Amino acid sequence: MADGVKPRVKVPSSASEGEVITIKTLISHPMESGQRKDGDGNPIPRSIIWRFTCDFGDQNVIDVVLAPAISTNPYFEFEATVPAAGEFKFTWYDDDGSVYEESKKIAIG
Amino acid sequence: AALLPVSAFAQAAADAEMVGSAEEFLAGATAAEGDLSLTAPEIAENGNTVPVSIDAPGAVEVRVFAMGNPTPGVAAFRFGPLAGSRAASTRIRLAGTQDVTAIAKMEDGSFQTASKTVKVTIGGCGG
Numbered sequence: 001m002a003d004g005v006k007p008r009v010k011v012p013s014s015a016s017e018g019e020v021i022t023i024k025t026l027i028s029h030p031m032e033s034g035q036r037k038d039g040d041g042n043p044i045p046r047s048i049i050w051r052f053t054c055d056f057g058d059q060n061v062i063d064v065v066l067a068p069a070i071s072t073n074p075y076f077e078f079e080a081t082v083p084a085a086g087e088f089k090f091t092w093y094d095d096d097g098s099v100y101e102e103s104k105k106i107a108i109g
Numbered sequence: 110a111a112l113l114p115v116s117a118f119a120q121a122a123a124d125a126e127m128v129g130s131a132e133e134f135l136a137g138a139t140a141a142e143g144d145l146s147l148t149a150p151e152i153a154e155n156g157n158t159v160p161v162s163i164d165a166p167g168a169v170e171v172r173v174f175a176m177g178n179p180t181p182g183v184a185a186f187r188f189g190p191l192a193g194s195r196a197a198s199t200r201i202r203l204a205g206t207q208d209v210t211a212i213a214k215m216e217d218g219s220f221q222t223a224s225k226t227v228k229v230t231i232g233g234c235g236g
Contacts, residue, residue: 020194021193055189055191056191059191060189060191061191062188062189063187064185064186065127067128067180067183068180068202069180069183069184069202070200070202071158071200071201071202074199074200076197077197077199078192078197079193079194081191081193
C-alpha cells in the first residue's frame, strides 16, 4: 500500500428523493506515473490508483478508469441522483492490489 | 520481492482496463462536435495539476486524451443509472503545451468530440 493514503468525500447529509446532488472526492496518493527517474537515473516504477467507483446500493453512479496522467491526490467531482435514504459507497483500486473504501449516509428530508 | 506477484497481477488488470487511444475508442467511427463540452484553462502555469471538466448530456462514456503526453490516455468516465448528469471534473498532468481532447460515446452509439489547447508553463510529467 502506498503510504498515507486517505480518502475524503463530501456528500450532503440530506436531500429530497430524486434530487441531484454534487459529490466531491479526493484521495491522498502520490500517483507515481512511471515516467520519472530517481537520482541515479533509474526509472521509478508506476504506482497509481487505476480505478474509482461510486455506487448506491447495487446501482452505479460513476466508474472511472485512471491513467498516470491523473494528478497526485486524485480529485473527482460529479453528480448523483438520490433514489432514497441510504449510503453512497466509494472505492479506489491501487496498482499494488490495495482497495480503499469510504461510505457516506444520506437522509431524505 | 514477495509482493511482486500481487503487483504484477494488479498491473495486468490495470492494463486490461486502461484508457487506450482515441482510435481504439472510436473504432473507425467519426465523432461530431456540439453535444460535448470540455472545459480547461487556456494557460496552465503548473502542468502537474490542470483542472478539466467534461459535460456531455446523453453520453454513456467520456474519455479524455492528452495527445502530447508520453501516453495519451488520461481517464475514462462511465456513467451508471444513478449518475445525476453526464459530467465530471478532475485534475490532470500535461507534459507541455498541447491539445486536450475528449470523446463521448452517446446512448445511440454515436460519438461526440471536443478539443482545447492548453499552454503549459512548467511541464507535469517529470523526466
